[in-house]
Amino acid sequence: MKFWWGLALAVALVGCQSPPSTPFVAKPPEPTVPAEPERTPYTQISMRAQDRRIPVIMYHDVIAKRDRNSQWFDCSVDEFRAQMEFLKSQGAVPISVQDLYDHLTNGKEVPETAVVLTFDDNYQGVYDNAYPVLKENGYPFCVFVHTAFVGKTEGLHPKMSYTTLNELLTDPNVTVGSHTVTHPDDLSQLDIPTQEQELQISKQELETNLNRKIDFLAYPNGKNDETTQGLAESAGYKMSFSIVNGLAEESPSIQCVSRYVHTRLEKAWEDRQRAMDGGGGGAIRMPLKSDGTISLKIEEHAGVRLAMITGGTPETDTSETRESVLQFIQRTGAQAGINGTFFAMAAIKSTDNRLVGPCKTPTMPEVIGDTETTRWEKLRNRPVVLWSKYEIAFVPFQPETMQTDAPFKDYMPEVQNVFMGGALLVRNGVPMDRKQLMIFGSRDVMDARRRAALGVTMDGQIVCAATRESATSAQFATALAEAGVNNAVLLDSGFSTSLVFGEKIIASGHSTASEPSRPVPHAILLRGTLDPASQVLAQQNELRFVPEENRRRRRRQ
Numbered sequence: 001m002k003f004w005w006g007l008a009l010a011v012a013l014v015g016c017q018s019p020p021s022t023p024f025v026a027k028p029p030e031p032t033v034p035a036e037p038e039r040t041p042y043t044q045i046s047m048r049a050q051d052r053r054i055p056v057i058m059y060h061d062v063i064a065k066r067d068r069n070s071q072w073f074d075c076s077v078d079e080f081r082a083q084m085e086f087l088k089s090q091g092a093v094p095i096s097v098q099d100l101y102d103h104l105t106n107g108k109e110v111p112e113t114a115v116v117l118t119f120d121d122n123y124q125g126v127y128d129n130a131y132p133v134l135k136e137n138g139y140p141f142c143v144f145v146h147t148a149f150v151g152k153t154e155g156l157h158p159k160m161s162y163t164t165l166n167e168l169l170t171d172p173n174v175t176v177g178s179h180t181v182t183h184p185d186d187l188s189q190l191d192i193p194t195q196e197q198e199l200q201i202s203k204q205e206l207e208t209n210l211n212r213k214i215d216f217l218a219y220p221n222g223k224n225d226e227t228t229q230g231l232a233e234s235a236g237y238k239m240s241f242s243i244v245n246g247l248a249e250e251s252p253s254i255q256c257v258s259r260y261v262h263t264r265l266e267k268a269w270e271d272r273q274r275a276m277d278g279g280g281g282g283a284i285r286m287p288l289k290s291d292g293t294i295s296l297k298i299e300e301h302a303g304v305r306l307a308m309i310t311g312g313t314p315e316t317d318t319s320e321t322r323e324s325v326l327q328f329i330q331r332t333g334a335q336a337g338i339n340g341t342f343f344a345m346a347a348i349k350s351t352d353n354r355l356v357g358p359c360k361t362p363t364m365p366e367v368i369g370d371t372e373t374t375r376w377e378k379l380r381n382r383p384v385v386l387w388s389k390y391e392i393a394f395v396p397f398q399p400e401t402m403q404t405d406a407p408f409k410d411y412m413p414e415v416q417n418v419f420m421g422g423a424l425l426v427r428n429g430v431p432m433d434r435k436q437l438m439i440f441g442s443r444d445v446m447d448a449r450r451r452a453a454l455g456v457t458m459d460g461q462i463v464c465a466a467t468r469e470s471a472t473s474a475q476f477a478t479a480l481a482e483a484g485v486n487n488a489v490l491l492d493s494g495f496s497t498s499l500v501f502g503e504k505i506i507a508s509g510h511s512t513a514s515e516p517s518r519p520v521p522h523a524i525l526l527r528g529t530l531d532p533a534s535q536v537l538a539q540q541n542e543l544r545f546v547p548e549e550n551r552r553r554r555r556r557q
């Protein structure tokens with residue numbers, strides 16, 4: 001960018017001194033995706049983090065040997081060593097809490113198999129028993145300290161002193177965070193001034209005694225609510241941890257990041273793998289190529305007859321009343337289209353137009369969230385599709401953190417279209433298999449029905465595809481990949497399936513004479529010029545609907 005400006009300036013100056021005999025015409029630079037403007041750092045869990053799934057593990061004391069005084073949450077040094085060996089055998093790479101923060105909020109690149117190790121309650125056993133193992137492996141870790149207990153040596157579980165903590169902190173792999181002053185059983189149950197004291201005084205005391213900023217907090221017993229989260233943020237904590245078995249990127253808030261208890265380490269690793277397989281960790285972002293010519297193909301792939309429309313400029317639209325895709329096209333002047341996303345009230349006569357998942361069309365000023373919290377968990381990790389004029393992305397959905405404009409704008413500043421797909425069908429050219437599709441748990445994924453998809457080819461052309469006959473999602477995914485679709489999501493299928501080229505209905509899941517394709521609240525429309533050869537093909541393959549009275553007449557004959 002700077003180079004071009006410099007060059008333009010130099011040319012302008014030269015021009016002043018001696019005007020060239022023929023007018024100088026600068027070659028315009030190739031149109032490209034505009035450089036992303038300088039970003040304000042994001043401070044919430046970002047969509048940029050959705051290409052990883054990181055388990056944060058919580059330990060307490062690490063003891064020399066288990067005996068009858070041991071607590072369930074103690075970990076013996078042998079058990080600890082075995083856990084570190086397990087992580088190593090899985091190729092896990094421990095990262096610091098600071099790296100976790102930078103990844104969660106701004107998508108810092110971290111290893112695909114990252115894991116975070118944390119220790120609550122400041123036990124001397126961490127220094128005596130865990131640290132040698134951690135140091136030997138060069139593993140970063142974080143200790144959460146409740147300041148009223150620093151240096152307490154009485155009892156079975158002595159706590160580290162500031163001298164010991166300062167010694168630990170000479171190792172750049174060590175981070176210290178706050179665990180409040182007195183370790184209240186449930187911080188969120190205390191009155192606000194007391195909560196503030198617990199959060200602020202512990203932070204100040206650690207900062208004074210350890211001579212550094214304290215940015216991270218672990219709630220005692222993991223207990224917190226939205227008020228407590230707000231107080232933690234106001235107190236200056238950048239990130240806070242709960243104790244909910246869950247992966248960091250799927251946490252409800254940066255002030256409530258999930259952690260697994262260490263006894264569930266293997267479960268945590270399994271959850272991670274499952275999330276990655278099911279579409280979590282599958283964020284895809286690529287340039288979108290707008291081609292003026294819209295063409296139609298009807299081909300058989302993997303035993304499925306596919307109708308595919310490629311090219312054109314895609315945009316989404318919603319209907320106040322529900323319309324057929326043909327009506328959408330007639331109303332907006334678009335040239336082709338396909339039915340869009342899933343909607344809440346699927347009954348054909350229903351007029352309730354609430355869509356499932358977040359939604360934005362070019363005419364909406366902001367993203368509209370999905371407020372139906374009862375279905376949020378079912379939607380987690382389903383692909384959200386978003387695009388601007390220049391690029392398209394498929395991001396695993398997180399219901400708590402992707403419901404407003406801010407995360408979308410942070411991820412793609414010029415985003416114009418947002419909706420949720422039913423499942424990722426093809427990822428980077430590879431079709432999802434039955435097992436992967438079942439992770440989403442949608443009951444009908446393996447039913448044979450007419451199916452619809454939105455996809456993109458490897459060179460960034462949009463593809464609207466539908467099956468001409470019934471197929472399962474896995475068959476559809478295989479067929480799409482074979483047809484050269486590089487990434488694709490499932491659209492609402494069955495009765496809603498409707499692919500229209502020009503004014504010809506090429507695929508439909510619903511056919512009565514009065515409604516040759518079913519009215520839907522959301523559609524994806526293509527603008528451009530219809531390819532003439534494709535228009536002939538559309539004419540030949542148009543689904544014709546016999547009006548009801550003609551049918552009756554035919555029956556009588």
Ligand SMILES: [Zn+2]
Binds near residue numbers: 120179183220221
């Ligand atoms: Zn604790």
